[in-house]
Amino acid sequence: VTVLGLESSCDDTAAAVVRGTSGKARILSSVVHGQDALHAGYGGVVPEIAARAHAEKLDLCVMRALAEAGVTLGDLDAVAVTAGPGLIGGVLAGVMCAKGICAATGLPLIGVNHLAGHALTPRLTDEVAWPYLVLLVSGGHCQFLIARGHDDFTRLGGTIDDAPGEAFDKVARLLGLPQPGGPAVESEARKGDPARFAFPRPLLDRPGCDLSFSGLKTALLRQRDLIVREKGGITRQDRADLCAGFQQAVADVLAEKSRRALAHYTALAPAAPIMAVAGGVAANGVIRAALKEACAGAGVEFLAPPLALCTDNAAMIAYAGIERHLAGAHDDMTLSARPRWPLDGRAPPMLGSGR
Ligand code: ATP
Ligand code: FE
Numbered sequence: 001v002t003v004l005g006l007e008s009s010c011d012d013t014a015a016a017v018v019r020g021t022s023g024k025a026r027i028l029s030s031v032v033h034g035q036d037a038l039h040a041g042y043g044g045v046v047p048e049i050a051a052r053a054h055a056e057k058l059d060l061c062v063m064r065a066l067a068e069a070g071v072t073l074g075d076l077d078a079v080a081v082t083a084g085p086g087l088i089g090g091v092l093a094g095v096m097c098a099k100g101i102c103a104a105t106g107l108p109l110i111g112v113n114h115l116a117g118h119a120l121t122p123r124l125t126d127e128v129a130w131p132y133l134v135l136l137v138s139g140g141h142c143q144f145l146i147a148r149g150h151d152d153f154t155r156l157g158g159t160i161d162d163a164p165g166e167a168f169d170k171v172a173r174l175l176g177l178p179q180p181g182g183p184a185v186e187s188e189a190r191k192g193d194p195a196r197f198a199f200p201r202p203l204l205d206r207p208g209c210d211l212s213f214s215g216l217k218t219a220l221l222r223q224r225d226l227i228v229r230e231k232g233g234i235t236r237q238d239r240a241d242l243c244a245g246f247q248q249a250v251a252d253v254l255a256e257k258s259r260r261a262l263a264h265y266t267a268l269a270p271a272a273p274i275m276a277v278a279g280g281v282a283a284n285g286v287i288r289a290a291l292k293e294a295c296a297g298a299g300v301e302f303l304a305p306p307l308a309l310c311t312d313n314a315a316m317i318a319y320a321g322i323e324r325h326l327a328g329a330h331d332d333m334t335l336s337a338r339p340r341w342p343l344d345g346r347a348p349p350m351l352g353s354g355r
Pocket of ligand 2: 311
């Protein structure tokens with residue numbers, strides 16, 4: 001089947017066409033239109049500006065995605081759209097656009113959970129069988145999920161405050177580095193000594209897979225202010241050492257919690273055990289290496305999809321749409337946009353995720 005996917009839950013307007021079946025699909029096109037320049041002067045994503053830009057750019061993205069895929073609306077079997085969680089104005093813009101296309105063409109409408117899109121990406125990029133373990137680490141989310149089916153996820157734990165990407169972004173802001181903070185902090189950290197400053201390893205003393213990152217950001221702020229008070233300012237080396245220490249702490253915590261999640265997962269005795277990462281923070285080399293090592297220790301294959309599919313995109317939404325379409329899970333015109341939508345229906349709404 002061939003599905004058009006739409007994504008507009010944060011600051012990327014995206015449309016994609018994916019063709020195939022459950023577990024075996026091909027991306028025909030994937031258009032992502034970022035909004036970094038629009039939000040650059042505000043130190044974060046401004047929901048109002050994001051929603052307006054999505055509404056303006058969605059049509060164009062859809063037309064480009066169809067053209068690049070070499071298909072017309074008549075070649076499609078369904079339209080899938082992110083229906084949450086995310087910034088409500090943007091999600092609404094996507095849902096309205098998808099409804100418009102479906103109303104005009106009679107195509108089935110499929111609402112997709114953005115997190116399910118991320119969590120199903122390994123099945124789009126590789127042949128991965130259920131159940132597999134996913135670590136979703138992005139600017140807005142951090143959680144361990146066992147994926148047992150396209151609509152069957154078990155959440156093992158997640159952040160109780162900031163998402164790691166959010167922490168990287170805040171750290172960059174504290175140190176005068178550009179946004180998005182992740183790549184900037186990583187590149188500074190390469191020149192730094194991770195052992196010079198002491199950073200905590202939050203929640204390691206507690207059992208389970210929950211994580212916390214806001215304390216790391218506060219620790220960095222304290223160290224920075226201490227240096228400023230002693231020396232009147234921070235040098236490039238101070239900055240690099242702070243970045244390296246912070247990044248190492250994030251990597252260590254993610255690796256240790258991964259070991260615990262892996263223990264839960266391997267207890268299910270999966271035939272071909274796999275842990276996959278999703279989300280923009282998976283781009284980080286030090287974090288990736290730490291996760292890989294944790295997997296190796298548990299005898300589980302580590303899978304990191306290409307970066308363009310780790311960050312927000314519509315191919316993952318189209319693919320999730322294929323899985324739902326084949327399962328007969330369609331929506332109608334009453335589909336609504338949801339700002340919060342936990343994947344397993346049981347998890348409490350995440351704290352401090354507002355950016
Ligand atoms: P969502 O949570 O809905 O996916 P998002 O758009 O913020 O929202 P992504 O696009 O997946 O998430 O990822 C962006 C985040 O990843 C940013 O917070 C960014 O700082 C972080 N990031 C990107 N590259 C790196 C890196 N090399 N190291 C650490 N963090 C990174
Ligand atoms: Fe995302």
